[in-house]
Amino acid sequence: MQKLERRAPVPIPPVHPEPEYRVTGQRAQWYADMKSVLQVPWMGVVTMAFSHYPNFFDTLWKGLRPLAQSKPFVEACLAFRSQTEHRARDLQPDLIVRRLAAIGYAPREIDQIRDTIEVFSHGNFPYLLAATAARRLLEGYQPGNAVQARRFDGRHAPSVDVPFVLMEAHHADHDTRAVYEDIKQTLGLPFVNTDYRALARWPSYFALAWRGLKPALGTAAHTEICADVHAHADKLMGEVLPNPGALSVDALRDAANRDGNADEILQVVRLFQWLLPGLVTNVAFLRAQLAE
Secondary structure (H helix, E strand, O other): OOOOOOOOOOOOOOOOOOOHHHOOHHHHHHHHHHHHHHOOOOOOHHHHHHOOOHHHHHHHHHHHHHHHOEHHHHHHHHHHHHHHHHHHHHHOOOOOHHHHHHOOOOHHHHHHHHHHHHHHHHHHHHHHHHHHHHHHHHOOOOOOOOOOOOEOOOOOOOOOOOOOOOOOOOOOOHHHHHHHHHHHHHHOOOOOOHHHHHHOOOHHHHHHHHHHHHHHOOOHHHHHHHHHHHHHHHHHHHHHOOOOOOOOHHHHHHHHHHOOOHHHHHHHHHHHHHHHHHHHHHHHHHHHHOOO
């Protein structure tokens, strides 16, 4: 199997994620269908950015959809999550539940934060695998032959009811906007991922959690976990998971060319395929902070 190098594109390409509340027509249908299939309540920045290129997105999602509905895919994502969360505990995050209680957080509020993290802990792995598949295809690595895969019946997403409120920068006060700027500068990104904007609904919690996470970023241990997450995603999409949707290099490259700038699309795909291993590691860290 040809392995993908883990690297950030330089310079960071422009991205054009269209938020859910603005989309209509075909794009709104794509968003609804992807959320339904992946069993997630939000459209990731990664796939919102991909949908800016309609031919590329349509071809990618038609090929990924049968895989995302399959038992092998769901089971791989669940195992991947468990593996990542186990590794994140090695970063030894400080526990913050008592500190939250000391400033007035009730147990119910802390459970709501846990439930929000649970949504992202479950949902980020399908997005990571989608970005990995897109990069492998655009770089010329053909997956296996189209084969049937047993469909996963039922619900695999967490059974939690979370009011999904995103704290956008224009909603936030000065202190939260400063945290957002620190996140972007620290991670080297021009945007703040949905996960962080959802958790910033509780500003005092989020500032405390980010202060605990930030020192771990870029350490040898954190870098190693991210590299291992990248490698495992690459292996899953390169040689482990089936290809029931008949994804192909030629079809996806042709679609990208029809959108007019295949190189730009490749750089956007590389950006998200690089950042998502860090995101899933960071969310696992945030989850571990709230252990009793």
